[in-house]
Amino acid sequence: MTASILIVEDEEPIQVLLSYNFEAEGFRVRCCANGEDVPRLVAEERPDVILLDWMLPGISGIEVCRLLRAKPETRDIPIIMLTARGEEAERVRGLSTGADDYIVKPFSVPELMARVRTILRRVNPDSVAEILRAGDILLDRRTRRVTRSTRDISLSPTEFRLLEHLMQNPGRVYSRAQLLDAVWGRDVYVDERTVDVHVGRLRKSITRSREVDPIRTVRGMGYSFDERFGRSSAA
Numbered sequence: 039m040t041a042s043i044l045i046v047e048d049e050e051p052i053q054v055l056l057s058y059n060f061e062a063e064g065f066r067v068r069c070c071a072n073g074e075d076v077p078r079l080v081a082e083e084r085p086d087v088i089l090l091d092w093m094l095p096g097i098s099g100i101e102v103c104r105l106l107r108a109k110p111e112t113r114d115i116p117i118i119m120l121t122a123r124g125e126e127a128e129r130v131r132g133l134s135t136g137a138d139d140y141i142v143k144p145f146s147v148p149e150l151m152a153r154v155r156t157i158l159r160r161v162n163p164d165s166v167a168e169i170l171r172a173g174d175i176l177l178d179r180r181t182r183r184v185t186r187s188t189r190d191i192s193l194s195p196t197e198f199r200l201l202e203h204l205m206q207n208p209g210r211v212y213s214r215a216q217l218l219d220a221v222w223g224r225d226v227y228v229d230e231r232t233v234d235v236h237v238g239r240l241r242k243s244i245t246r247s248r249e250v251d252p253i254r255t256v257r258g259m260g261y262s263f264d265e266r267f268g269r270s271s272a273a
Contacts, residue, residue, distance in 0.1 A: 042066040044085040073097035092121035107136035116157045170205045173268020197240045209265030211256045
């Protein structure tokens with residue numbers, strides 16, 4: 039699983055607890071402690087789901103939810119509200135603001151993670167699917183194997199994550215900076231040219247002879263997995 043999650047929570051123990059558990063499940067996790075940072079973080083990298091605390095310093099979680107739902111580019115991002123308010127009227131208020139789900143503190147971490155997976159299966163099945171397939175390329179997240187037709191492809195861990203990230207959103211163009219954050223992580227400093235090197239190696243590994251290269255270079259922008267790849271030969 040390589041779904042990305044944005045945790046907006048000002049209580050540090052809860053933020054650490056959630057980060058640890060979601061990272062252990064393979065999620066790419068980002069955190070912030072106030073609502074003011076959410077629009078910027080969402081613009082930098084659109085998360086697959088947002089965990090949003092109701093009571094935040096400054097702008098409240100309810101207002102953050104309203105702001106996200108008011109913009110076409112963010113209105114469909116799944117949002118789960120976290121709050122200590124368990125009254126029916128408050129639950130209704132949170133859901134009517136646009137939240138997809140609502141969970142009351144203290145909560146069960148396994149239950150919360152199950153709710154996140156349920157939402158992702160509905161809105162973005164590829165983010166939780168164990169197998170990604172495009173044309174004759176198959177990527178198995180569980181076994182960490184990649185095949186093309188009948189050929190096994192040997193990839194380094196970084197190349198595997200790079201291919202996985204691109205295949206998860208075919209057609210979407212990622213800048214080098216976005217790929218660095220998603221594949222290498224924000225805490226690792228590497229030059230953006232490193233992305234070009236790994237994309238080149240990945241291409242050599244998955245494309246031989248007259249095989250079609252599924253990775254597009256978009257001049258001045260970055261890279262994407264060609265959404266048209268395999269369509270002409272699909273059964």
